[in-house]
Amino acid sequence: MNAGKILLVEDNPDDIALTMRALKSHNMTNDVVVAQDGVQALDYLFGAEGGAGPDELPAVVLLDLKLPKVNGLEVLQRIRADERTRLLPVVILTSSDEERDLIDGYRLGANSYVRKPVDFVEFTQAAKQLGLYWLLMNRAPPVPRRL
Amino acid sequence: MSPLRDWPIKRKLTAILLLISGLVLVLTSAAFVTYQVVTFRGTIQSHLATRSRILAANSTAALAFANEADATEILAALKYDPHMVAAALYNQDGRVLATYPVAATADLIPAAPQPDGYRFQGGRLVGSTPVAQGGKRLGTLYIASDTKDVSDALRLSGVIAIVVLAIAMLAAYALAAALQGRISAPILALAETATAVSTRQDYSVRAPKLGEDELGTLTDAFNQMLVRIEDQDRELRRYATELEQRVAERTQELQERHEAVRRNAAELLAANQELDAFAYSVSHDLRAPLRSIDGFSHVLLEDYAAQLDQAGRDSLQRVRAASQRMATLIDDLLKLARVTRAEMRTEVVDLSGMARDIVAELQRATPERHVEFAIAPGLEARGDPRLLRVALDNLLRNGWKYTAKQPRPQIEFASTNVNGERAFVVRDNGAGFDMKYADKLFGVFQRLHSAAEFEGTGVGLATVRRIITRHGGRIWAEGAVDRGATFYFTL
Numbered sequence A: 001m002n003a004g005k006i007l008l009v010e011d012n013p014d015d016i017a018l019t020m021r022a023l024k025s026h027n028m029t030n031d032v033v034v035a036q037d038g039v040q041a042l043d044y045l046f047g048a049e050g051g052a053g054p055d056e057l058p059a060v061v062l063l064d065l066k067l068p069k070v071n072g073l074e075v076l077q078r079i080r081a082d083e084r085t086r087l088l089p090v091v092i093l094t095s096s097d098e099e100r101d102l103i104d105g106y107r108l109g110a111n112s113y114v115r116k117p118v119d120f121v122e123f124t125q126a127a128k129q130l131g132l133y134w135l136l137m138n139r140a141p142p143v144p145r146r147l
Numbered sequence B: 001m002s003p004l005r006d007w008p009i010k011r012k013l014t015a016i017l018l019l020i021s022g023l024v025l026v027l028t029s030a031a032f033v034t035y036q037v038v039t040f041r042g043t044i045q046s047h048l049a050t051r052s053r054i055l056a057a058n059s060t061a062a063l064a065f066a067n068e069a070d071a072t073e074i075l076a077a078l079k080y081d082p083h084m085v086a087a088a089l090y091n092q093d094g095r096v097l098a099t100y101p102v103a104a105t106a107d108l109i110p111a112a113p114q115p116d117g118y119r120f121q122g123g124r125l126v127g128s129t130p131v132a133q134g135g136k137r138l139g140t141l142y143i144a145s146d147t148k149d150v151s152d153a154l155r156l157s158g159v160i161a162i163v164v165l166a167i168a169m170l171a172a173y174a175l176a177a178a179l180q181g182r183i184s185a186p187i188l189a190l191a192e193t194a195t196a197v198s199t200r201q202d203y204s205v206r207a208p209k210l211g212e213d214e215l216g217t218l219t220d221a222f223n224q225m226l227v228r229i230e231d232q233d234r235e236l237r238r239y240a241t242e243l244e245q246r247v248a249e250r251t252q253e254l255q256e257r258h259e260a261v262r263r264n265a266a267e268l269l270a271a272n273q274e275l276d277a278f279a280y281s282v283s284h285d286l287r288a289p290l291r292s293i294d295g296f297s298h299v300l301l302e303d304y305a306a307q308l309d310q311a312g313r314d315s316l317q318r319v320r321a322a323s324q325r326m327a328t329l330i331d332d333l334l335k336l337a338r339v340t341r342a343e344m345r346t347e348v349v350d351l352s353g354m355a356r357d358i359v360a361e362l363q364r365a366t367p368e369r370h371v372e373f374a375i376a377p378g379l380e381a382r383g384d385p386r387l388l389r390v391a392l393d394n395l396l397r398n399g400w401k402y403t404a405k406q407p408r409p410q411i412e413f414a415s416t417n418v419n420g421e422r423a424f425v426v427r428d429n430g431a432g433f434d435m436k437y438a439d440k441l442f443g444v445f446q447r448l449h450s451a452a453e454f455e456g457t458g459v460g461l462a463t464v465r466r467i468i469t470r471h472g473g474r475i476w477a478e479g480a481v482d483r484g485a486t487f488y489f490t491l
């Protein structure tokens, strides 16, 4: 099984800490890479100023929607627009349960949409489901080689 | 030639005048000619009679002695009158004694004497006169004269009559032509004025008045009518202008109002968008700190449980409960805002089916509870299915919640008639409420039960009322403490 990295795109340090804790409490050993805004996320995925990206793509992207600079939906759009990341699993992890966010998220090609519950117990439950599914059960798509 | 009724009035008048005068003249001439002929006939008849009597008197001797030569000679004197055609003397026995002319043919002289007297016969005047002496009749004198004088006289008087007729007709025509104008001119003037009025719609023209007769009266009446029409026309025009002006004003007003409405709508849209943005940021930003509060309280409880005493742990539990409750409040408020903003899609909604679905969901979530449900079948209404679902869900969920302490809970969904209007009813036999506070039920965050008795945020019924109001309906409630509650709504 691919024990790839998790890219967590999240600007709120509390949420970062809580998410890390939730993931850890379920023994998800994967490395978690944190991008604190949309630009960082894109830089990580595609490299700064169009440079080469990381050697390996993350196994899954946990994407908040409300981000400084470039928001989550734009990041998602960029991910889906690029040949290399077109099939990269992206889970939207957000506070909002606004219907239009849900619709926009799925329309732009999110693989799933999870609303962060206030209740931490529920939150760890959700994180566990996510991690299990996307890291352990799901086979990552083959990475297309760049021509 | 066009039929008489289409002739111009001038010609009609002239024709009538000529016809009448012509008729009169013809009758007069005929009378004149007849009179002439009759008198002339009488004259020549008496003339012939006198001559006959003279001739008869001269013939007595010749007849008495049957002297044929004398008789012939006497008759021969007639040759001095060119009009004499024939004559004959008959003796007592009716035999012809002498004739004139001597060799008169039989068709000129009748074979036997005719009865006495004179008459016109076959274009001639013939007569028989007795020849007598001393009261004794000796024979009969027959005489025949032509009527050339009569026909001459007739011809002459005919010519005179025709000449007079012609002159009189000419005079009559001239007079008629001159005089018909007296009648036709005012009529023509009227007609011309009427034409001007009707073709040019010019009510300011007036027909000239040419006399004080009936036509003058007619002209006056016509002119008065024109004055009235002119006045009314002017009035009408004024009204029309006024009306136009008013229409223009109204249009302007309407446009302004329309503009205002448009502005209002734009403002409303802006306000709605603002609300939208507000709700969006509430949903994102207000929940995040709550998550931190709850999350780190949890971390404390998990990682530092040993360092905390019971009171400390209890406090942290309360912090967690409060943050979760606040999350619920936020969610409920967001739902309320969403109900206000949501676009309405109207269709026929199966309310009974919807109620059954909701009930099934409630029972699935809390299988240990046993509530008796009575859902009337076939209840339908026109409305937005998603909004109506939210409303019905809130009402049934309340029923479910507020019957929790009732040993035999019952919930009913039905329809009833309220003042001729159909109302839907959700009734339960639960905790009920005090009617004194009935008007508070539908306010945001308004609750009639404490959180210790029944949990809740107090947003549900406010949401329901907003949905019902958006459907143009009403909602109200009846209840009594511990005797259940009934919610009515119309759509």
Ligand SMILES: Nc1ncnc2c1ncn2[C@@H]1O[C@H](COP(=O)(O)OP(=O)(O)O)[C@@H](O)[C@H]1O
Residues within 6 Å of the ligand: B394, B398, B399, B402, B428, B430, B431, B432, B433, B441, B446, B447, B448, B449, B455, B456, B457, B458, B459, B460, B461, B462, B479, B484, B485
């Ligand atoms: N079926 C019911 N029986 C008794 N009281 C009710 C019922 N439904 C609503 N209420 C009263 O109306 C209040 C407002 O209801 P609601 O807006 O749904 O808020 P919540 O249910 O969250 O408390 C409730 O707190 C309760 O006191």
Ligand SMILES: [Mg+2]
Residues within 6 Å of the ligand: B394, B397, B398, B456, B458, B460, B461
């Ligand atoms: Mg309620």
